[in-house]
Amino acid sequence: MNWKLMKLGALLTQSKELSTAPDANRRIRVKLNVGGVEKRPVSNEVEGATNYYTRKAGQFIFGTQNFHKGAFGVIPPELDGFETSNDIPSFDVSKDCLPEWIFFYFKVGDRYKELEKLVRGVGSKRVHPKQIFEFEIPVPPVAEQLTIIEQVQASAARQRMITEESVQQLTHLTQLRQALLREAMQGQLLPQDPTDEPAAMLLKKIQAARAAIIKGGKSKAGTLFLEEAETVEGLFDIPASWAWCTLDDISVLITDGTHQTPSYTEQGRPFLSAQNIKPFRFMPEVHRYVSEEAYQEYTRIKKPELGDLLIARVGAGIGECAVIDKQIDFAFYVSLGLVKLISGFLSADYLAYMINGPFGVAYSKNNIASKGGSAGNFNLTKIRTFPIPLPPLAEQHRIVAKLAQLLQHCDALEQRIRESRRLAEQLLATALREALAPPTGT
Numbered sequence: 001m002n003w004k005l006m007k008l009g010a011l012l013t014q015s016k017e018l019s020t021a022p023d024a025n026r027r028i029r030v031k032l033n034v035g036g037v038e039k040r041p042v043s044n045e046v047e048g049a050t051n052y053y054t055r056k057a058g059q060f061i062f063g064t065q066n067f068h069k070g071a072f073g074v075i076p077p078e079l080d081g082f083e084t085s086n087d088i089p090s091f092d093v094s095k096d097c098l099p100e101w102i103f104f105y106f107k108v109g110d111r112y113k114e115l116e117k118l119v120r121g122v123g124s125k126r127v128h129p130k131q132i133f134e135f136e137i138p139v140p141p142v143a144e145q146l147t148i149i150e151q152v153q154a155s156a157a158r159q160r161m162i163t164e165e166s167v168q169q170l171t172h173l174t175q176l177r178q179a180l181l182r183e184a185m186q187g188q189l190l191p192q193d194p195t196d197e198p199a200a201m202l203l204k205k206i207q208a209a210r211a212a213i214i215k216g217g218k219s220k221a222g223t224l225f226l227e228e229a230e231t232v233e234g235l236f237d238i239p240a241s242w243a244w245c246t247l248d249d250i251s252v253l254i255t256d257g258t259h260q261t262p263s264y265t266e267q268g269r270p271f272l273s274a275q276n277i278k279p280f281r282f283m284p285e286v287h288r289y290v291s292e293e294a295y296q297e298y299t300r301i302k303k304p305e306l307g308d309l310l311i312a313r314v315g316a317g318i319g320e321c322a323v324i325d326k327q328i329d330f331a332f333y334v335s336l337g338l339v340k341l342i343s344g345f346l347s348a349d350y351l352a353y354m355i356n357g358p359f360g361v362a363y364s365k366n367n368i369a370s371k372g373g374s375a376g377n378f379n380l381t382k383i384r385t386f387p388i389p390l391p392p393l394a395e396q397h398r399i400v401a402k403l404a405q406l407l408q409h410c411d412a413l414e415q416r417i418r419e420s421r422r423l424a425e426q427l428l429a430t431a432l433r434e435a436l437a438p439p440t441g442t
Helices: 099-118 142-185 199-214 292-298 348-356 358-365 380-384 393-436
Strands: 004-007 012-014 028-030 037-039 060-062 072-074 090-093 136-139 243-246 251-256 269-272 288-290 309-312 321-323 336-341 387-390
Touching (some): 028 060, 060 099, 099 136, 099 142, 099 393, 142 358, 142 393, 199 251, 199 387, 251 380, 269 292, 288 292, 321 348, 336 348, 336 380, 348 393
Antiparallel strands (some): 004 136, 012 090, 028 037, 060 090, 251 336, 269 288, 309 321, 309 336
16 A cells, blocks of 8 residues: 655656667667557668667657657667667666556556647647656555556457457458458359349340430330440359440440539539548538539539449549439539449449449559559549449349348448457556556555
8 A cells, every 4th residue: 555656757767878889770769659669660861960879678768759649668678779869768767666657657548648738849849858757656666566567468468369359350351241242243142033134135225225315315215226235355254144244335424523623612512522432332411512603514414313323533442432322413523433324224232332342443453544643543444344244133133132231240240349349448448547546545
């Protein structure tokens, strides 16, 4: 019960042992978010007039610029004799306190974040050693510190095991999702129904409907389009009742948004970009506005409608696809591709599964056109020639229903895994707070 409140200034003495032979290959860095202390990668920096100081194993160390962001720790034995500048000071710790005790004091409950109110400076804000010296921390006898630290480290080790296990489970879950999508697009997820109308006949009907739309409705309903679609080379084997085609074969229009940078307005018509879609998710809620005049100009010959597909053409999400499943009038930027399907002959959701699945992602990533230093774009020509394994229409609907059911199970499992990890982290945090709190009455 001999706990004491002691100022850090009484426990820490800043080490100022100047390095006599600075060595860029023996430098220390302290990672953010309590990520640890490690050897800094060698850089090509030019050595200047900066002083470097020799650091010792067991010293407490922090980054003055990022202490409040979790850049602190205890120097491990393998970094004994390494160096840092004065921006990363280290401290010898009094015999009355273990360096790990101070480390856990700041770590528990993210107490280090409270230091943000101490940072000073206009550009580069810093926490200076003298500022933390005024902090009072509860300090038990060294033997009790050691016992508590061992308990805390054992709990942390169990937490790491739980985290690693959950990461592995989530990885397997991602692989399962990909396997389901892969099997679905190869016709292996469900058995084929011999009574389904073959996809070859479906393609002919689509071509007839497409011709009628393009010719302004002059073709008679049900008349088969006389020009057969070009044969598409398949990426893999598919059932006999399926057919390979391109996205262009089954669409009436594939285009992109305006190439002009809009003059945005405070109110008006929604204006969307690639940021408004993720795989399977159409997210128009956060957007900018353009005037009614601009909207009419941008959508004159390419108005997005319910059931159309949107495909990201630029950015980190190149190739990501979503179905427009919300009734909203909007214009859109060149970063989005628009695919208008032949209504009544296709399942837009099936195509979204294909484009967002492993085969579709591989095609998108392998067909990015790069220009100079840009991240590249998914050219409309490549979108039009996107190879599609097309099942009979009835089977498309069955595949969509089955995938929705199976992926919903995957989502529920992922939620349970993440919740289990969250609870484990919460229990560890509670245990740490209780372990480092002084006994009642001391």
